Structures are given as structure tokens and as C-alpha cells.
Amino acid sequence: MESQTAEQSAQLPQLAEPRNPGMALDLDWVATVQANTSAIERRCATLPGRRSVKKDHQAAWLLKAISLIDLTTLSGDDTEGRVRRLCAKARQPVTADVLRTLGMEGLTTGAVCVYHDMIPTAVAALQGTCIPVAAVSTGFPAGLSPFHLRLAEIEESVKAGAAEIDIVISRRHVLTGNWQALYDEMKAFRQACGDAHVKAILATGELGSLRNVARASLVCMMAGADFIKTSTGKESVNATLPVSLVMIRAIRDFYSRTGCRVGYKPAGGISKAKDALVYLALMKDELGDRWLQPDLFRFGASSLLGDIERQLEHHVTGAYSAGYRHSMG
Numbered sequence: 001m002e003s004q005t006a007e008q009s010a011q012l013p014q015l016a017e018p019r020n021p022g023m024a025l026d027l028d029w030v031a032t033v034q035a036n037t038s039a040i041e042r043r044c045a046t047l048p049g050r051r052s053v054k055k056d057h058q059a060a061w062l063l064k065a066i067s068l069i070d071l072t073t074l075s076g077d078d079t080e081g082r083v084r085r086l087c088a089k090a091r092q093p094v095t096a097d098v099l100r101t102l103g104m105e106g107l108t109t110g111a112v113c114v115y116h117d118m119i120p121t122a123v124a125a126l127q128g129t130c131i132p133v134a135a136v137s138t139g140f141p142a143g144l145s146p147f148h149l150r151l152a153e154i155e156e157s158v159k160a161g162a163a164e165i166d167i168v169i170s171r172r173h174v175l176t177g178n179w180q181a182l183y184d185e186m187k188a189f190r191q192a193c194g195d196a197h198v199k200a201i202l203a204t205g206e207l208g209s210l211r212n213v214a215r216a217s218l219v220c221m222m223a224g225a226d227f228i229k230t231s232t233g234k235e236s237v238n239a240t241l242p243v244s245l246v247m248i249r250a251i252r253d254f255y256s257r258t259g260c261r262v263g264y265k266p267a268g269g270i271s272k273a274k275d276a277l278v279y280l281a282l283m284k285d286e287l288g289d290r291w292l293q294p295d296l297f298r299f300g301a302s303s304l305l306g307d308i309e310r311q312l313e314h315h316v317t318g319a320y321s322a323g324y325r326h327s328m329g
């Protein structure tokens with residue numbers, strides 16, 4: 001991790017990964033999936049202290065993290081004004097001075113993530129950029145609206161201009177071990193997305209066990225998910241390192257058996273720059289550099305950017321600015 005400079009992590013080439021076409025549901029494979037909770041927890045406990053990046057290297061990794069953020073607002077009181085301000089932040093995530101000093105003019109976030117009603121506002125505000133609009137869908141966050149309405153919601157969001165759709169799975173299919181139902185649901189969601197990429201939100205905090213997280217990850221990938229994502233941000237437990245390790249290893253197994261790379265999006269409660277660095281180190285360790293590009297990794301976060309911006313300002317000026325100056329993002 002230390003060997004990368006800010007300049008090297010800048011302006012990474014856009015890699016064209018073929019989409020995961022999915023495969024037939026393989027129940028034998030699903031049945032063999034295990035998760036050794038105590039080994040996973042032991043490994044995760046060592047992560048935060050293990051890698052420490054300092055100075056220029058830390059700044060480089062924080063800039064990389066910015067390029068991987070799905071800058072999110074998912075509140076009942078969202079307004080067009082707030083979404084426009086968020087999009088301005090996505091276009092220029094850090095002050096021009098800091099970006100110039102770090103040689104990173106033109107840096108943007110990975111995407112902007114909003115509810116369906118806010119898609120037209122976000123699309124208009126991001127015009128002229130390559131920043132995609134992601135929309136949460138399928139009755140987010142519970143996913144309990146009638147199935148035909150969940151499909152229609154996806155179609156409407158794609159029509160409105162969303163290039164990425166974050167669907168929520170039916171947790172009950174996992175909790176009752178109904179893998180066929182989960183597979184069929186995910187496949188129908190993927191189909192409704194058409195050319196828009198689909199992220200499958202597992203709501204891991206509601207799945208009961210790490211083994212269930214591993215099995216749900218696998219079934220969603222078999223059904224053609226482009227990304228698997230931990231959480232809506234609305235569960236009482238959202239992204240954690242143990243859940244991430246399980247999902248990342250499911251992605252690795254799926255890749256080694258099928259040759260298809262599926263993306264990973266931890267989301268919910270990630271608000272500190274130092275936590276973002278731990279996630280990036282975990283991805284690098286488990287999946288390698290290829291998974292540190294925006295087409296294969298995103299942070300789902302509404303308040304991570306502000307802390308990263310603060311750390312970068314400190315790196316450049318030697319002083320911390322007040323938190324209120326970074327209230328958006």
C-alpha cells in the first residue's frame with residue numbers, strides 16, 4: 001500500500017470489465033458454503049492496527065477513497081437543493097487549492113446515490129461529467145412492497161436516467177433458506193435493470209449469521225449481480241469488517257470458479273477516513289489492486305467525504321479545519 005503516490009493513484013484508466021452474466025443456481029455449491037465466525041473475527045481484529053500509511057502515501061490513499069465513494073443522500077427530507085449541493089460536491093469533492101497542490105484537479109467521487117424522486121435533479125446537476133447516478137430501489141430499505149411494483153420502480157429509475165440501481169433483497173428468503181426464491185428475485189431485478197448495473201443490498205445486519213451472508217452473496221452473484229453491497233444504512237448494524245471479509249471471499253471464490261469479477265460496496269456507518277483506509281487495505285489483501293477501481297469497489301457513504309477532506313486539508317496546510325466546514329458529504 002505504501003508504494004503508491006498520489007499521482008499514481010490519480011486518473012486511473014477506466015477498465016472495461018464484462019458484466020457478470022450469472023449462471024444457473026447451483027444448490028450443491030450453496031450447501032458447501034461455510035463461515036468460520038471465530039477465525040473471521042480474529043482476522044478482522046488485527047486489521048485496523050496492521051497497516052499504517054503516512055504522509056504522501058496516506059494522502060494518495062485518501063484521494064483514491066474519494067474516487068470510490070457513492071456520495072449518498074437518502075433522507076426523507078431530501079430536497080432538490082440538497083441534491084444539487086451534493087452533486088456539486090461530487091464534481092469537486094475537495095477545495096480547488098488542495099486538489100491543485102496534490103496534482104489532482106478533475107478528481108470526482110465514484111457516483112451520486114439518491115432516491116428515485118431525486119434522479120432527474122441529480123442527472124441534470126451532473127451533466128457534462130462522467131459521474132453516474134445510482135438510485136436505491138425495490139421498496140428500499142425494507143423491500144416489502146408488491147413484487148410487480150419493485151420491478152416497475154427499477155424500470156422507472158432507469159428511464160429517469162439512473163445508470164446504477166441498488167436493489168434490496170428479501171431477507172426472508174435467506175432466513176428461510178429459500179435460495180431458489182432469492183435467485184429468481186435477483187434475476188428478475190437484474191433483468192429489469194437492462195443496461196444499468198445492479199448492486200444487490202443484502203442488509204447483512206438482518207441475515208442472522210455470517211454463513212447466511214456468504215450464501216446470500218453467492219446466490220446473488222449466481223443470479224447476475226454486478227455488485228454485492230452490505231447494507232441500506234438503515235439497519236441497526238450496517239457495514240462491518242467481518243461481514244466484509246465474508247463477502248469479499250465469496251467474490252473471490254466466485255471469480256476463481258467462473259472468471260467473473262463482481263464488485264463490492266460496503267455501506268452504512270462508514271464515516272471516518274481511517275476506517276476507509278482499513279477497507280482499502282482489506283480489498284488489496286484479499287482481492288488485489290484490480291478491485292480498487294470504481295467499477296469494482298465503492299463506499300456507500302453519506303458522511304465519509306467530510307472527514308477525508310479534513311484529513312487532506314491537514315496534510316496540505318498542517319492545520320485541521322472545523323468540522324462544520326465539511327458538513328456536506
Ligand SMILES: O=C[C@H](O)COP(=O)(O)O
Nearest residue numbers: 232233268269300301302
Ligand atoms: O448506501 C448508502 C448508505 O445508505 C449510506 O449510509 P450512511 O448514511 O450511514 O453513510
